Amino acid sequence: MRSLKLTLFSIAILLMSTQVAFASAEQHALPWGNFLYRIITAAGFVGILTYFFGAKIKAFFKARTDSIAAEISSLENRKVVAQQNLADVEKRIANLEAERQTILRDYRAQGEAIKAEIVAQAEKTARQMAEQAQKTANYEIDTAITAMRAEMAEKIVEATEKLLQEKLSAEEHSKLIDKYLTKVVLN
Secondary structure: OHHHHHHHHHHHHHHHHHHHHHHHOOOOOOOHHHHHHHHHHHHHHHHHHHHHHHHHHHHHHHHHHHHHHHHHHHHHHHHHHHHHHHHHHHHHHHHHHHHHHHHHHHHHHHHHHHHHHHHHHHHHHHHHHHHHHHHHHHHHHHHHHHHHHHHHHHHHHHHHHHHHHHHOOHHHHHHHHHHHHHHHHHO
């Protein structure tokens, strides 16, 4: 049935093309005898071609149809995948602002934590420096007090010695030395 349709279609095309060819010629009338002979020859030629190469032509067109169908199916699958990828990209783009805000919030929190750590370290260092300064001041005060006591003791000894020299006579001085020497020797 299909080969019959193909044959009739081929004949119709042949008739139309010959009509155009004859119309362009100087003859205005169609020579029907010659025309009929040409139609029979063309139909025979098409029939012979169909008989010998019909299966190969059908197989070619069937394979071509199948390959086009497979390509269309593949393209449809690729289109679906591309649409899914596009949806994913659009989702990521939509979430980009939220992700940016999250990243900024995280970095701000990290910055605040680092700032708090630096401030705590600075306060600790300041406390240590204040304690060290207090210790140094206390040491300096103790040193100054000790030096003042030593100096005062010296001054007291000098003043007492001076006072004793003024009030003690040489004889009293000798008695006092003898008394203390005996105490030191007896002890």
